[in-house]
Amino acid sequence: MIKGRVMKSTGSWYQVKTDKGMLQCRLRGKFKQDDLKLTNPVAVGDWVLITMEDQQETAVITDILPRDNYIIRKSTRKQTYSHILASNVSQAFLMVTLNSPRTSLGFIDRFLVSTESFRIPTFILVNKSDTWAKEKDLEYLELIREIYDPLGYPVLVMSALQDNALKEELKPLLASKTTLIAGHSGVGKSTLLNHLVPDAEQATRPVSKFTAKGVHTTTFAEMFEFGENAYLIDTPGIKEFGILDIEEQELSHYFVELRKYLGQCKYHNCRHINEPGCKVMEVLEEGYIHPYRYDSYVKMLHEEDSHR
Ligand SMILES: Nc1nc2c(ncn2[C@@H]2O[C@H](COP(=O)(O)OP(=O)(O)O)[C@@H](O)[C@H]2O)c(=O)[nH]1
Ligand SMILES: [Mg+2]
Ligand SMILES: [Zn+2]
CATH class of the missing domain: 3.40.50.300 (P-loop containing nucleotide triphosphate hydrolases)
Incomplete structure (x- = not known):
């Protein structure tokens, strides 16, 4: 078993950097990915375990080590x-x-x-x-x-x-x-x-x-x-960045300046749109949150809504 890191993928072949140099690897079988439906089971940056194929220069990826992010x-x-x-x-x-x-x-x-x-x-x-x-x-x-x-x-x-x-x-x-x-x-x-x-x-x-x-x-x-x-x-040029389904409550955690005020709204399930006693809207009024960022937040929230 050799450990390596995926440097490049071309769809069916993967270039993996190992202590033994760069190896051409392919996948065998299916990889179960914690509920993610992926178009690419193995990604560039992944740490993987590989096994050399008999009598060949090429190898097979057998495991993907847990991803940090x-x-x-x-x-x-x-x-x-x-x-x-x-x-x-x-x-x-x-x-x-x-x-x-x-x-x-x-x-x-x-x-x-x-x-x-x-x-x-x-x-x-x-x-x-x-x-x-x-x-x-x-x-x-x-x-x-x-x-x-x-x-x-x-x-x-x-x-x-x-x-x-x-x-x-x-x-x-x-x-x-x-x-x-x-x-x-x-x-x-x-x-x-x-x-x-x-x-x-x-x-x-x-x-x-x-x-x-x-x-x-x-x-x-x-x-x-x-x-x-x-x-x-x-990376290839990204035209649009479709984010994954994020729970309504979760989205505000990924806006650093909103995250600061979470837990200070009157309602624990506040979406920061029109709820009374919303701390986020209060600081928005006071100018501590940039209106364009708040706009983005609202747009993303509504997009998530329309997917439900
Ligand atoms: N004027 C100018 N052109 C640039 C600059 N950086 C890249 N380009 C040009 O923009 C075009 C696209 O660059 P490229 O590196 O292929 O973009 P990528 O799609 O993001 O990889 C090429 O014609 C580059 O020469 C820059 O700083 N100034
Ligand atoms: Mg490019
Ligand atoms: Zn709120």
Whole structure:
């Protein structure tokens, strides 16, 4: 039995890093996953046990070790299924852009709910600073800073294409950690990764002028070694981030600034919408919760409702 970590998956084959080097592995049989309906039973970042196949260079994955955490979203094709983007991550970088494509606050908040559910520290990287010319870009940047910095999600401004000094500043943040890089297609994830891991050679593609959406180049998540014990995970561009069914009562726990006030509402099952004696609404009025964040909360709550 050999222990290893899944670096890459291409659907039927998995590249697993072990003490004996990189091994090509496949799955045999079905894996039972604590009630999750997954389109990918084994995810990049998983620790697995494998057995060599007789007389072959290849191996079979026999066990998946319990995951510390994972980033999961609803499958875009099969609505009742979910897809694990990556597992066992120490931190997440959400890369966003202000225009072409513009990342919405709603998208950022959905991603943060998914990382917050495992308390995964998350940074917001605002990329393509070299392209900002318009007043409205800078206004949007200020809004992002104003909302997320105080919540403990550091907002870092960068240009993956040009600004080398900033990219160097990221390196100490990555030491001894597994860092997931997520975001829409075309925001510059692979460009940054190629700079940090020069032999990664991830395909990058220009954003199509016609739709202002990135062409989908990275199909599967892939993990790269980055110095001693540090890993970076490049992920395919996420169009929409469908969160999993979260209980109404649970959702407010994944908004850090709401979490602070939970238990202080008059009713224990308060949804913080229109209930009398709601502490969350009281502090919202007083300006301690950003209205855009509260908006996102309400929208996500109602979406959950409509799935019931
Ligand atoms: N102007 C500018 N273009 C960038 C920057 N970072 C990436 N790009 C370009 O944006 C396009 C998409 O980048 P890519 O890394 O493939 O995005 P990904 O889909 O997030 O992996 C490519 O044409 C890159 O050259 C940046 O900081 N500034
Ligand atoms: Mg890419
Ligand atoms: Zn309340």
